Amino acid sequence: MSENKIKSAVxxxxxxxxxxxxxxxENEGGGVTLSFPFHFASRHRIEITVxxxxxRVIVSDSANTIGQLRDAGYKVTTELRERLAxxxxxxxxxxxxxHLVMESxxxxxxxxxxxxxxxxxxxxxxxxxxxxxxxxxxxxxxxxKEILQERHYIFKEREMVxxxxxxxxxxxxxxPNGTPGLALAVLAAQxxxxxxxxxxxxxxxxxxxxxxxxxxxxxVYDTRGSVWSEESRRILEMRADIAIPGDMVSKELxxxxxxxxxxxxxx
Amino acid sequence: xxxxxxxxKITSTPPFTKSEIDYLVKEAKYxxxxxPPQDRVNDFRVQAQVYRVADKKPxxxxxxxxxxxKPLPGMSGKIxxxxxxxxxxxxxxxxxxxxxxxxxxxxxxxxxxxxxWSPEYLDAYVAPxxxxxxxxxxxLFEAGxxxxxxxxxxxxxxxxxxV
Numbered sequence: 001m002s003e004n005k006i007k008s009a010v011x012x013x014x015x016x017x018x019x020x021x022x023x024x025x026e027n028e029g030g031g032v033t034l035s036f037p038f039h040f041a042s043r044h045r046i047e048i049t050v051x052x053x054x055x056r057v058i059v060s061d062s063a064n065t066i067g068q069l070r071d072a073g074y075k076v077t078t079e080l081r082e083r084l085a086x087x088x089x090x091x092x093x094x095x096x097x098x099h100l101v102m103e104s105x106x107x108x109x110x111x112x113x114x115x116x117x118x119x120x121x122x123x124x125x126x127x128x129x130x131x132x133x134x135x136x137x138x139x140x141x142x143x144x145k146e147i148l149q150e151r152h153y154i155f156k157e158r159e160m161v162x163x164x165x166x167x168x169x170x171x172x173x174x175x176p177n178g179t180p181g182l183a184l185a186v187l188a189a190q191x192x193x194x195x196x197x198x199x200x201x202x203x204x205x206x207x208x209x210x211x212x213x214x215x216x217x218x219x220v221y222d223t224r225g226s227v228w229s230e231e232s233r234r235i236l237e238m239r240a241d242i243a244i245p246g247d248m249v250s251k252e253l254x255x256x257x258x259x260x261x262x263x264x265x266x267x
Numbered sequence: 268x269x270x271x272x273x274x275x276k277i278t279s280t281p282p283f284t285k286s287e288i289d290y291l292v293k294e295a296k297y298x299x300x301x302x303p304p305q306d307r308v309n310d311f312r313v314q315a316q317v318y319r320v321a322d323k324k325p326x327x328x329x330x331x332x333x334x335x336x337k338p339l340p341g342m343s344g345k346i347x348x349x350x351x352x353x354x355x356x357x358x359x360x361x362x363x364x365x366x367x368x369x370x371x372x373x374x375x376x377x378x379x380x381x382x383x384w385s386p387e388y389l390d391a392y393v394a395p396x397x398x399x400x401x402x403x404x405x406x407l408f409e410a411g412x413x414x415x416x417x418x419x420x421x422x423x424x425x426x427x428x429x430v
Contacts (some may be wrong), residue, residue: 023366023377029343035366043391045367049345062345063310063336070334071390073356076309097309098336099344138282 027051033062038117040068041128046120048113056103062121063098064188065124072128076210084123136222137188140246141171144186144220147253152264159183161212163205176214180261183215184242188222196232200239207241216260218242220249282427285385291329292352295320296417298331304404311335313408317352317417328355330422331417346402350411351382359384360415362407368393381414 021037025257033049037048066084070076076098085095093102093116100120104112148155159173161183174182183206189195203217219236223227223245228236236243242256257263298315305312314332319327329352336347347365361382368376371388380393398412412419 025366027343027345031345033345033366037369039369043369043371045365045369047345047366051342051344058339058342060339060342060344063347067334067336067347067349071351071358071361073358096339099339101339108405136282186428201349 004110019098025219034113036117038121038122040124041063042068042072042124044068046117046124048116048120050109050113055105057105057217058105059102059109059112061116061120065100065120066095066098068124069127074127087123087126088119091115093119093123136225137186140186140188140220140222140249143249144172144184144253147250148174151254153262154265155182161206161211161215163202163212164208165205167208168202174262177265181215182218182242182257182260182262183212184218186220186222186246187236187248188226189190191227192221192228193232196235200235203239203241209248214226216241217263218244220246220253222242222246281385282355282357288354288384291326291354292360292415294388294416296326296329296415297420298412298417299419300421301405301408301419304335311404313404320418321340329353331408331411331415333411335404335407348402348404348407350407352415357384358382358390360411361390362396362399362411362414364398387424 018037023035025033027033031049032045035045035047040046043158044064047062049060049077051058051060053216066076066081069080074080081095088095089101091102091166093100095101102112102116102119102125146159154177155172155174157172159170160167161170161173161260162168168183168185170183171186172182172184174184185199185202186198187195199219203219206212206215206217217240219240219242221233221236221243224247233243241260244252244256296317297320298317302313302315303318305314312332312334314330316325317329331350331352333348333350338344338347342430344361346364348419349361351358352360352361363382364379368380369378370392371377374391376393376395379396381396382390383392383394384390385392396414399406411417
């Protein structure tokens with residue numbers, strides 16, 4: 001087989017397969033929706049809608065990309081929309097309501113659809129690939145619990161601890177019993193700076209309550225699923241008696257508790 | 268534990284097991300009422316806290332919701348309405364329509380489907396779901412309630428926009 005024949009055979013096979021992997025549906029009121037064998041990191045296919053409006057052809061994603069982010073747990077805030085708009089702009093894509101929109105024409109449509117697909121995938125994946133939708137709160141709590149049990153600490157879970165102003169629910173509570181006690185919270189979040197500020201206040205509030213004089217206040221913050229800025233970490237470290245990154249729990253929890261005078265009740 | 272998402276490998280342990288989620292979906296639950304849709308500028312959302320029938324307490328982090336994305340101005344487009352059961356920020360069940368959905372096991376589903384959460388694939392695995400007769404936000408919300416064993420304690424008059 002000559003080189004040209006191989007080229008056309010390969011190309012023909014690829015194009016036939018690609019065509020078979022595209023689904024098309026006509027929409028009510030004109031226009032078509034196409035589903036392409038292009039997938040977001042969340043495994044969902046990219047679907048686009050093509051519709052004529054006046055002399056123009058409008059390519060849009062029917063709010064699918066932002067919908068993917070929403071399903072992944074993102075809050076679609078003005079800030080997020082602005083960031084998406086910045087990523088989309090170089091590809092001549094605008095964000096209107098929740099839709100990615102590209103203005104095209106009959107002549108440019110084929111190329112524009114390809115550009116739109118690539119842009120939609122990039123825009124979605126910027127967030128979807130790196131976004132851990134699974135907070136590790138439960139895993140860290142289980143780890144803390146196991147350590148406390150192994151070391152024979154007597155503790156309660158999900159206990160309200162009074163502050164000077166209000167009560168705060170803590171994940172673990174070791175009552176003071178001759179030695180200092182502990183109120184410990186496990187923090188896993190996306191909006192980490194706010195969480196740090198809130199827990200900065202809570203730690204202070206608990207410590208200002210005179211009855212809690214012999215109570216150490218601690219936080220374990222998730223570092224696998226949550227990103228904490230230097231400032232956020234500093235808030236936790238300055239306001240809590242104990243602030244441990246989630247991935248250091250197994251190594252550091254016991255020694256830090258002992259250094260703060262929080263000792264097991266038995267053994 | 269290694270978690271797969273798309274072509275990416277992410278090292279993380281899921282916060283719950285599949286059986287915990289399946290049990291949560293199957294057990295008897297209720298919401299107090301169907302709230303009116305909230306106009307959130309770019310979409311409409313109906314959302315309600317879910318309670319456990321057994322102890323009449325709210326199940327922390329469990330919300331049932333339906334969303335209707337407003338169409339582009341002046342365009343007909345594709346109807347974009349969906350329902351979801353969210354638990355602690357994760358979509359553990361969802362009902363929506365895609366022309367074609369590729370499942371992680373190689374199978375595919377065309378049209379309306381239900382997303383089923385698992386630790387391995389999160390919400391990427393879907394099973395066919397009967398096409399809802401009405402594609403309004405309320406109809407999808409009610410379809411979700413029925414599917415996920417959630418009853419409504421008191422019905423509310425429908426005074427909200429018919430979206």
